[in-house]
């Protein structure tokens with residue numbers, strides 16, 4: 001059969017693999033063993049559900065190193081692959097992920113084979129699950145023979161790397177898969193030969209594959225004392241070859257926490273969930289409340305590359321008494337914790353349960369509820385005990401929690417509100433003073449904010465904008481800070497929607513300081529503002545008329561200190577929310593009711609009064625320029641840049 005080419009993306013990845021951007025070549029073995037174990041899981045499950053009569057004890061993986069031939073063979077008696085499956089599974093890499101991977105290259109250009117050593121490359125590929133392809137890190141040629149359970153014919157897939165592969169018929173006595181690696185020649189830096197040494201293999205299996213629930217066997221040679229010679233002057237030894245099982249076969253989640261080191265959890269996580277980085281958090285639960293189950297869950301350090309896309313599928317692996325019955329059970333995880341990876345093993349679930357029935361399973365609901373609670377508690381603990389770590393977690397998944405508050409009309413807002421953290425004027429000042437840049441950005445919880453509130457403070461104030469620096473320099477912020485109020489700084493699109501959904505925290509309402517009705521003026525200031533507004537009524541009316549529908553109101557305010565103008569809004573919808581909504585790919589034309597506020601203490605106010613008396617046409621131009629300037633301060637686009645520039649220039653010449 002003619003040689004077939006790998007699909008373009010696979011080829012690219014394969015080249016990266018072969019050129020070994022990957023620092024841990026040794027993981028190839030755990031990847032192949034893990035595939036073998038999956039294949040046996042599949043067959044065992046099939047046997048259980050279709051009464052094929054196979055027993056668990058029949059399944060095994062064999063490792064056969066051959067130093068002379070320089071080959072390492074891994075066999076399994078799992079479900080095997082048909083010709084089509086060999087083609088589909090080994091000719092292309094993880095279909096759905098591939099596209100995204102390509103996008104990533106196009107967008108960031110960060111996967112570049114010519115500079116293969118950046119950690120970004122590694123994390124992209126890591127999230128991708130290199131699996132089978134990792135074989136090419138140590139092998140110059142790979143042969144996969146496979147016969148599917150129940151099929152007549154067997155096929156062999158052969159490839160020497162990026163230039164393609166062939167598939168031919170072959171003979172196999174029994175079902176299963178056998179993978180033979182032709183180990184690369186040693187180089188100055190790498191002794192590939194080590195992967196043929198029995199103790200190295202034994203160590204690798206202990207390190208990465210101990211929990212695999214089928215025996216991993218290998219013939220091991222050792223020297224044994226010949227019986228009867230032990231007391232003689234020259235005890236004699238002979239070489240014996242014994243088949244040994246190299247793994248303990250106890251799944252990690254069934255072990256006691258006290259038996260497990262972080263490293264054990266980390267290795268398990270990396271293997272099972274295709275991540276190169278250690279998890280941010282490990283949650284190992286055994287039986288809680290009304291359901292009997294063990295759960296082993298992880299929160300990744302970084303969001304997977306496709307996390308905030310539609311392609312991402314949440315879920316935990318579901319086992320029934322040690323047998324995997326579902327790869328991704330979405331019902332076990334609430335959307336707000338969709339980033340959690342892991343598995344649940346329960347004795348209370350039937351093996352034969354179908355997906356449809358599972359959705360209605362009462363037991364499953366009980367488990368899901370207790371998982372939700374458990375993740376929440378662990379996060380709360382981290383928030384209280386290790387703020388730096390929590391900040392890192394927040395960077396990766398905070399957005400998801402805020403969506404969690406907002407979604408479902410706030411159904412989960414009560415249980416999530418104490419997990420929220422924000423930047424604020426208080427934290428920002430602290431961060432600015434903190435010379436040691438190593439330290440993480442400080443963030444505040446809502447409870448901490450409330451505890452710091454001034455005695456007469458009625459609301460929790462917030463301001464929204466594109467960056468912290470921008471918000472920090474907003475005219476409104478300046479005044480509030482001057483009066484000693486703390487302001488939450490919202491820089492994510494979802495933030496304001498999230499707070500509006502919460503409406504209040506501990507009976508303190510949230511208030512946008514970009515909204516017109518926020519007033520931190522004291523009584524005498526209020527009287528003065530009222531007086532100036534009354535006196536300037538006709539001036540303000542001319543300006544409002546000039547601006548037409550663009551603004552709901554033009555008024556004089558005391559909330560400004562050094563800035564001439566600012567923009568606030570009088571309805572529920574703020575200008576920042578308008579910005580978010582108009583950036584969405586819908587024809588949502590929702591507009592905020594904007595209020596142009598003018599600083600009565602600024603020289604521009606005198607000028608406006610002068611123009612009112614002497615040149616009303618010019619006053620209209622000024623109104624427009626000031627409105628556009630206020631838009632700019634808010635981080636919004638000027639409505640008609642050409643007109644704006646023309647008017648500005650008109651004033652300059």
Ligand code: ADP
Pocket residue numbers: 031035036039076078079080081089090129130131132133177
């Ligand atoms: P992943 O395991 O992450 O899906 P791999 O590249 O490791 O990706 O494997 C691709 C696919 O090839 C697997 O999903 C599986 O269907 C198939 N496969 C790999 N190894 C075996 C095996 N030993 N027996 C049966 N199928 C296998």
